[in-house]
Amino acid sequence: DKDGRKAMEYVWINLHRIDNEMIYGVVETPPAFSDSVKKGDAIKVEISALTDWILYTENYPVTPDTSYLIVEEMVAYKQHLLNKPENTEKSEQPELASADDISGIDDIIKNMD
Known part of the structure; x- marks a missing residue:
């Protein structure tokens, strides 16, 4: 701005990737x-510039304000694993959530490094 x-x-x-x-x-919202x-531009931003976030889970x-729920779910899942029989079939394991596929985004992000 005019004040420098x-x-x-x-x-x-x-979010597609995060490092240290x-x-x-x-960009999901038009500036x-x-x-x-x-909107739609691939960008990189310093973590220190992050002011708010939402993690969409299943x-x-x-x-x-609700991030404590992640810890509660991790504790519950660990307890579930401890109580689970050893011979559980792989197909019974919960699937990990995956991000929406945006064609070419990984190549764009690699070029930003």
């Missing part, structure tokens, strides 16, 4: 003010 400060734009990003310092994903990024969305 960096202007900020808040958008939702569909950066978040990589696709209100920025012309440098648009059962419910998890936000900073």
